Amino acid sequence: MKLLKVDTIASARDKSVRVMQKKGIQTVYKKLLEAQGYILAGDIVSQEPVPAFNRSTVDGYAVRSGDTAGSSESLPVFLECVDEINMGCPAKKEIHAGECAYVPTGGMIPPGADAVVMIEYCEAFGGSNIAIYNPVSYGKNVVLAGEDIDQGEIVIKKGTRIRPQEIGAMASLGITEVLVFKPWEITIISTGDELVSPHITPSPGEVRDINSYSLYAQAQKHGLTVLNKVVQKDNEQQLKEAVMQAMQVSDVVVISGGSSKGKKDATNQIIDEAASEGSFIHGLALKPGKPTIVGYDENSCTLLTGLPGHPVAAMLVFELLVIWVWRHMTCQPADSSLFARITSNLAGAPGKMTCQLVKLIKQENGFYAEPIFGKSGLITTLTRADGYILIEENKEGLKKDEIVEVFYI
Amino acid sequence: MKLLKVDTIASARDKSVRVMQKKGIQTVYKKLLEAQGYILAGDIVSQEPVPAFNRSTVDGYAVRSGDTAGSSESLPVFLECVDEINMGCPAKKEIHAGECAYVPTGGMIPPGADAVVMIEYCEAFGGSNIAIYNPVSYGKNVVLAGEDIDQGEIVIKKGTRIRPQEIGAMASLGITEVLVFKPWEITIISTGDELVSPHITPSPGEVRDINSYSLYAQAQKHGLTVLNKVVQKDNEQQLKEAVMQAMQVSDVVVISGGSSKGKKDATNQIIDEAASEGSFIHGLALKPGKPTIVGYDENSCTLLTGLPGHPVAAMLVFELLVIWVWRHMTCQPADSSLFARITSNLAGAPGKMTCQLVKLIKQENGFYAEPIFGKSGLITTLTRADGYILIEENKEGLKKDEIVEVFYI
Known part of the structure; x- marks a missing residue:
């Protein structure tokens, strides 16, 4: 029998990251609207300045700011309105001294103009004559091209978990397909002779299976894909078959239960046999969470994890080890x-x-x-x-x- | 023209909750594995004690604790092992004085026994003789039936947003279908003549539509259902048709843009006409977020909201008003x-x-x-x-x- 030396959580993380780095991590393109919750696999760099043109932040008249100097409630300046900019249309006509152009919020500032007077401070006086009652300084009510984002600027960092605002920012940059880390595909196997489906009323001695449900939801919460969840009696042959089958299609096989030293516990042996170089973690110096087994199979590139059967311990070890490794490999910032x-x-x-x-x-x-x-x-x-x-x-x-x-x- | 008095955010919330209370809120059953992120529509009450039977928390021998008194490393007590409890099986044989039974972690404690000695402190001595090297007190290593949850106890409160641990707890109680609040079904209409799809390179004066993307993701983040998202030119007739159509199928119609006082802004008028009693919010005393319009149509039972066109303001008003009302009506605790x-x-x-x-x-x-x-x-x-x-x-x-x-x- 092997001497089972337990690992600290730090060393278990290190070892697990090392084997998963051999496997590498895949990326995949997601449609922008489906990208929420996924992890960015590269920096988002702006290919263009944002905004792309000088824009007004108010409804009003685009002017040469110098023309408005000295204007007041009692002594307005009169400018000639030579154009009306429509939303979505280019502003082509240059504004010369003594001229102005109507521009709506978000509209393009015409060449020559360098500020906008809010419509509340203006009055139309027959024909194209506009009275301006308030001076504006250079740049007032204008966002310059590139003021928000420079061309070539990193807008969102690799490893960011995509929120609604990131989706909005990518829309504004014309990014409609997003390169994200491909979520690990996981199979969850909950073992124990005492386990019955939550749909069944347990007989004395039996309990309803919790782990395949809670671990399923936990994987889902962190953006991982659960291929399959099964409940398995503590029969070594059947359990082994279930694990071997899962290894063919999964990045990670999670087995809960059967990893302590009780009479019928087969998980340790199965992981040791199934993993090409045997299991490399035989217990954690963690309370709760001691009966944790981890191995890696190089042929199928699968991480095999045996979690405690205890529902709280299973969730905590899954979080502290499997999710931690996923977050680390996808460059996510430390847990909040x-x-x-x-x-x-x-x-x-x-x-x-x-x-x-x-x-x-x-x-x-x-x-x-x-x-x-x-x-x-x-x-x-x-x-x-x-x-x-x-x-x-x-x-x-x-x-x-x-x-x-x-x-x- | 109506006098447009702005509302504080508190009064806007009050008014919106009042109209949505007329509409009421529906509930729906979800399968347990699909329930993550939904809001519980009623307390989860345990129909049974948990655990359902006295269980061992360790691998060891179930004993009458009094029998182990005085035992030590040098002077063990010898008990006769009369049974071996298997996982998932009832423990029927009563333990009398001088007797014990093997019980695995999670196994059922046989009648008569009141504690479990960990296997590390026991040794089998030929036949059924077990040496006990350590005394245990009453209840040691045993979880009593109902110790975790009493029958009739509220385990999870109405208004809880379901996390993995809630899914696990419901599995343990045999709840496989969960009554949750039916998410509002929303249509998002982003308006503006300047808007083009993020798939297109904008011409001068045009900008890519952000709001239909960010609001879509924001609704999704809070568990709401987006039926449809459309981008609409600032054409009153077309916009009105889009709104009328959306009202037939949506609980909430969100229109972004077109709610300030610019020349082409039609949203206010459309909401005022479409809502059976006109719009009841004509601006918020909120920076940013002033140009916000809200109405309610009693015929289709639809909340009509006109959000600012500005992407940040649109998201903030959506969060502070629409999401707030949803959270309030579904009894969710205050925002974290x-x-x-x-x-x-x-x-x-x-x-x-x-x-x-x-x-x-x-x-x-x-x-x-x-x-x-x-x-x-x-x-x-x-x-x-x-x-x-x-x-x-x-x-x-x-x-x-x-x-x-x-x-x-």
């Missing part, structure tokens, strides 16, 4: 987190990192993090949680009011 | 926000609420909010933003280091 004061003393676990669920309480002087305890640690501790904190393995614990970093979950 | 210190003085706008985009900077002593300025205020100010703050209409402005509430966007 915030600092908060812990509301009670909290013990660490000697030699292990502790992942503690917390509820956030917002106060004007900052956030407080209230630890969520639950003896059984069943899934409802997670429904009450806003996030989690990590207590380092070399730390005895936390003192009430100590500042902690809270990661959302 | 945090407190931060503003990094510079900031002027308010007399008589108007100001919505200022900010970037968040995380420090260990809390967050700082850095205002994002941009003369043209084009869409890239939003791509740089993490959130926004609201400066009340009666406030002159904010002083550097003042604490502000930042809402994510």
